[in-house]
Structure formats: structure tokens, C-alpha cells
Amino acid sequence: MHRRFPARATALPVCSLALLLVSPLAASATGPETMKALVVSDGHLLLRTVPKPQPRAGEVRIEIRAAAVNPADWKMARMASRMGPTPILGLDASGTIDAVGPSVEGWKRGDPVIALVRPPHGAYAQYAIVPADFIAPKPRTLTFDEAAGIPVAGITAWRSLIDVADLQPGQRVLIDGGAGGVGSAAVQIAKARGAYVIATASARNIRFLRSIGADEVIDYTAGPFERKVKDVDVVLATVNRADALRAIATLKPGGILVSIVGPVPADRCAAARIRCSAPGSSGGQPAAPYLRDVDRLADAGKYRVSVERVFPLSEAAEAWTLNEQGHTRGKLILSVAH
Numbered sequence: 396m397h398r399r400f401p402a403r404a405t406a407l408p409v410c411s412l413a414l415l416l417v418s419p420l421a422a423s424a425t426g427p428e429t430m431k432a433l434v435v436s437d438g439h440l441l442l443r444t445v446p447k448p449q450p451r452a453g454e455v456r457i458e459i460r461a462a463a464v465n466p467a468d469w470k471m472a473r474m475a476s477r478m479g480p481t482p483i484l485g486l487d488a489s490g491t492i493d494a495v496g497p498s499v500e501g502w503k504r505g506d507p508v509i510a511l512v513r514p515p516h517g518a519y520a521q522y523a524i525v526p527a528d529f530i531a532p533k534p535r536t537l538t539f540d541e542a543a544g545i546p547v548a549g550i551t552a553w554r555s556l557i558d559v560a561d562l563q564p565g566q567r568v569l570i571d572g573g574a575g576g577v578g579s580a581a582v583q584i585a586k587a588r589g590a591y592v593i594a595t596a597s598a599r600n601i602r603f604l605r606s607i608g609a610d611e612v613i614d615y616t617a618g619p620f621e622r623k624v625k626d627v628d629v630v631l632a633t634v635n636r637a638d639a640l641r642a643i644a645t646l647k648p649g650g651i652l653v654s655i656v657g658p659v660p661a662d663r664c665a666a667a668r669i670r671c672s673a674p675g676s677s678g679g680q681p682a683a684p685y686l687r688d689v690d691r692l693a694d695a696g697k698y699r700v701s702v703e704r705v706f707p708l709s710e711a712a713e714a715w716t717l718n719e720q721g722h723t724r725g726k727l728i729l730s731v732a733h
């Protein structure tokens with residue numbers, strides 16, 4: 396199937412993302428110094444043979460086993476020309492260390508890891524170079540497919556709830572969009588923190604959310620959630636700005652609304668006597684401490700990644716189209732063959 400995605404994001408209807416894939420992963424062999432990668436080129440997503448990147452000082456090379464899909468991937472694709480001629484997208488990876496650059500300590504070839512990867516040298520490839528402070532050990536309790544779903548979702552949820560909201564045991568927290576990548580991470584982190592966790596989802600996800608620790612699940616299709624939820628200390632808004640605005644009514648005075656879907660007007664927050672915030676940019680801050688925090692929860696049996704579906708890397712376009720529909724439970728994973 397030959398499809399192309401439009402160059403501009405703003406005018407796109409939902410589900411309009413279309414991509415061009417020209418060759419299956421197995422179509423041509425790679426040499427020792429080359430690898431297969433999905434590159435964005437002139438509005439198309441192409442499977443290409445490209446040079447295998449070499450680690451510099453402070454970096455490791457990961458042989459990628461799985462990459463996770465994030466909404467940021469297909470959003471970035473529409474602005475890919477700003478990243479250079481043929482960027483490789485993908486932020487989340489799991490795999491094994493394949494080469495270690497000078498001055499890297501504590502890691503060796505073969506170590507299983509998870510990584511936050513940076514486009515334009517992203518995770519949609521057989522190998523990626525990552526600074527050593529952007530990796531952490533793969534949790535023993537999770538498969539490579541599951542572990543690939545940790546970085547963006549886990550870091551975003553951790554920074555929002557712990558760093559920004561300073562969530563405390565016994566506090567009431569509302570996770571709007573509890574079944575998604577960030578939402579399901581947040582439900583588990585909040586539960587592990589000892590909070591009372593309320594999450595929104597459609598009816599098909601009620602049992603799932605209960606299984607990962609939600610104390611209450613509000614079916615958003617049965618009426619506005621703000622009519623059913625009151626007096627929460629913390630809200631994490633992951634669905635859209637309209638929901639974030641409605642969530643103001645669920646907070647008690649002095650509470651905090653953390654939005655990862657755009658800012659909430661300061662006057663609305665002041666009128667409700669709440670604080671409004673966002674996790675903000677990490678500013679290049681090392682991801683490893685966050686990854687290790689989530690690792691610890693996973694290895695303690697308090698954090699898992701629900702994989703809705705695994706696609707081969709060559710079917711990333713289909714995975715993006717599915718994710719863009721907005722109803723992914725947990726994560727969609729791209730399996731990377733070698």
C-alpha cells in the first residue's frame with residue numbers, strides 16, 4: 396500500500412494520517428556497518444538501509460528489540476522536515492547494549508536495557524545511539540515488548556505526579572484518560588504512592604483499570620466525569636484541553652491540575668483557587684533516574700505495561716493510524732527484526 400502523510404498537522408482530520416512504506420524489513424540484507432531504519436523523507440515513511448551509528452564518548456549503541464508508539468511520533472512526522480532530510484523517529488526502545496563508547500562505565504555488551512531515544516536518531520531502527528544517562532536496566536519482570544512501553548509514558552507520569560504534583564499517600568487523584576500509555580502508567584505510580592486513584596475510561600477499560608489499581612473508574616461515555624468526581628487533590632489531564640478545563644471542577648481548593656495536553660488559562664485556575672502546571676520540558680535532563688524509579692516499581696510487581704498489539708517495524712504506519720484513533724489500551728509496540 397502506498398500512502399503519504401500530509402505535511403501540515405493543524406488542518407488534519409482525525410485518522411487522516413497516511414504513510415508510504417516501500418519495502419518490508421526482510422527485503423534487503425544489511426552489512427555489518429549498515430542497518431534498517433524507518434526514515435521520514437519528503438512526507439513519506441520509508442524503510443531504508445542506512446549507516447549503523449557509532450557510539451561516541453558517553454554513549455552506548457543499543458541493538459533494538461522493540462520500540463513503542465507514542466502520539467508524539469506521528470505528530471513529529473508532520474514536522475519532520477525541520478529535523479533534517481531523513482530523520483528516524485521513535486522515542487522508546489528496549490534491547491541489548493551492542494557497543495559501548497569511551498568513558499562509559501557500568502555497562503557492557505549484552506546488557507538488557509530500556510532507553511529514551513532522541514530523534515532524528517530515533518528508535519524506529521535496528522540500532523540507536525543513546526547517552527548512557529538515558530538508559531536503565533530492563534526490568535526483569537517484563538518482556539522486551541512490554542519494557543519498550545516504559546520510557547515516555549513512565550517518565551511523563553512520574554514527573555507529573557511526583558515531581559510536579561508532589562502526590563502524597565492518602566491523597567485523592569483523578570487520572571483523566573487512565574487506560575492510555577501515560578494514564579495507565581500514572582494509575583500504577585499513584586497507587587504505588589498510596590493515593591486513592593480515580594480514573595476515567597470507556598466501559599471496555601473498566602476491568603483493565605481496576606486490575607492495575609484504580610479504586611474508582613468513571614465511564615466517560617455515561618456522562619461528564621466532573622458530575623461524579625469531587626474534592627480531588629491532584630488531576631492529571633491526558634485526554635485533551637477541553638477535559639483539562641472541565642477537570643478544574645473536580646479539584647478542592649489548594650489542589651493541583653497537571654496537564655500534558657496544553658496549558659490551562661491562569662485566570663481559570665486562580666478563580667478555582669487551584670494551581671495549574673505541566674511537566675514541562677525535561678531540558679535534556681537525564682532520563683535514567685526516572686527509568687530506574689519505574690524499573691523498581693516493575694520489579695516489585697507494582698507496574699506493568701499492557702501491550703495492546705505488536706506490529707512489525709515495517710507496519711509502523713498501521714500502528715500510527717490505530718494510535719491516532721485515540722483508544723489504545725496501554726501501548727502499541729513495534730517489534731524490530733534482525
Ligand SMILES: NC(=O)c1ccc[n+]([C@@H]2O[C@H](COP(=O)([O-])OP(=O)(O)OC[C@H]3O[C@@H](n4cnc5c(N)ncnc54)[C@H](OP(=O)(O)O)[C@@H]3O)[C@@H](O)[C@H]2O)c1
Pocket residue numbers: 465466467547548551571572573574575576577578595596597598599600615633634654655656674675718721722723724725
Ligand atoms: N507533555 C508531555 O510531556 C507529554 C508526554 C506524553 C504524552 N503527551 C500527550 O498526552 C496525550 C496522551 O498520550 P498517551 O500516550 O497516553 O496517549 P494514548 O495512549 O494514545 O491514549 C489513548 C487512551 O485515551 C483514552 N481516552 C480517549 N478519549 C478519552 C476520554 N474522552 N476520556 C477518557 N479517556 C479517553 C482511551 O481510552 P478509551 O479507549 O477507554 O476511550 C485510550 O486508552 C497525547 O496527546 C500525547 O501527545 C504529552
